[in-house]
Amino acid sequence: MTTPATEDGCLLIIGGDEQRNCRERILARFVELSGGKERRFVLLTSASEEPEKMARPYQEALARLGASHCDTVHTASRAEANDPAMAQRIAHADGILITGGDQKRLMATIGGTALDQALHEALKRRCACLAGTSAGASAMAGHMLASGSADYAPEKGAATLGAGLGFVQHIVIDQHFSQRHRINRLLSLIAQNPYLYGLGIDEDTALVVERGVGIEVIGDGGVTFVDGRNMITNAADIGDGEPAELIGVQLHVLPAGSGYLLPGAAPSARLHRITREAPAPIHEFICNLTKRNPLT
Amino acid sequence: MTTPATEDGCLLIIGGDEQRNCRERILARFVELSGGKERRFVLLTSASEEPEKMARPYQEALARLGASHCDTVHTASRAEANDPAMAQRIAHADGILITGGDQKRLMATIGGTALDQALHEALKRRCACLAGTSAGASAMAGHMLASGSADYAPEKGAATLGAGLGFVQHIVIDQHFSQRHRINRLLSLIAQNPYLYGLGIDEDTALVVERGVGIEVIGDGGVTFVDGRNMITNAADIGDGEPAELIGVQLHVLPAGSGYLLPGAAPSARLHRITREAPAPIHEFICNLTKRNPLT
16 A cells, blocks of 8 residues: 655646647646556546546547556445445545536535545545546535526526535536636626635646645646625525626636645656745635635 | 707617517607607718618608607718818718727728717707617717727737717716626726726616716616726736736716716706715716817
């Protein structure tokens, strides 16, 4: 059994399509953040109806990266997700990647099960790297963006929330963000839930989150933060499907290569070349992202 | 010769495609803002290479609305735009609509000519309603969004500015905004020009601007304000084509039906049902939009 790579686990929140332009760059970082290619990796495919098809490109990419200890875990039912042997396969992993599919399927199957608990324990006790891409990214939040669309305007009721895995709190995560033009979908949610921060991650792009330290954007695109805590909105007064008025939303766009440390945090080997402290407008957002959650 | 409809001219900034869902609603408002169907209307088609094709649907729509005094003015050269007789046709109009096409063509032909001056005089002296749609909308600003695109991220140099007509100052106007997903194009410009406010207008949507009074959004979509005056950005330090970091952009979305008065302004018949004063986050933006410019 290997020992933890560092003192604390980290998150890798991926916007989907992570092998397009930045060929394996994000997965190479996943291997590195997990402690290197000798570590134990698990692909968790429970979000998908086609687990083998979903897993294969990741298995091949990890093999090319020299990560030979790669297990694939799929659960088609809550009974399977409560199987202690299944949960142990997660709890003993150093790097876990939750693949895409449908985040509602994922949570309906694993939410609140022994496997869910094992994910938290791997991050907390084993200091694993927990990665999620596409549906797997959205599910990492406590309030999970479940479904919906809003093409041309923020609309009341256009998107729905579900209960996610809770690795980040007070943040709702959207993926394929710029490519699928999802800013209005995210704003629709923020209009009705202004205490949630919105985080949109582009395809082939990921956010590295080191607990208690800071964040880094890697890959081909960028990440978008939407902060509606101080906005003025009529969302409470309009009907479902109506466009909402939003005044005073804070918008932040961080391209790949950008990243920030929490005030007072020392630069970390996990966050390449990130040396600057978060400026005031995104300070609280990054505090929230990097907060260490207690095991529940 | 008719007398001015009201004490001051107004602007109607249209996001293009204004006869789709809100069939003639926006053009009906144009007629109303110009003083009614008995007034003199001019279609200015200088932005287009196909002026007759561009003018015809507007001529037909205005005829259906009972506006029978409709002249079409086209200039293919600066010499024509400096023809005093041509300029007089503009100066004597109560409602002027600058049609779509290419805003660079429009400004190359009429910018700084007698016709340009006549537009300002019609607004200022005759209290006309000046409408612009699509290219005609962008050209209404002093700093005109001339060209460019930025699909998935705000990028340095992705969009270019030109010298526009200057009916609004310190504001850059984009159109077909949500339908063509132009927020990154607008943010690209704001990143390099943070003293400009960004105004994005959706298709089939218009912003009524009454000088010294307030604004109203009409039509099918909404308008987006982007305010980067207090943002933190690396735009000055990166190369052309590189994605910019933007932290602390203020974003406001106003759907149709929304609108605000300047503090202390009395409700106006031109701005239907608009009775609320602009809240603090958009106060300065609306002050800028509604400012009466001197004749230059």
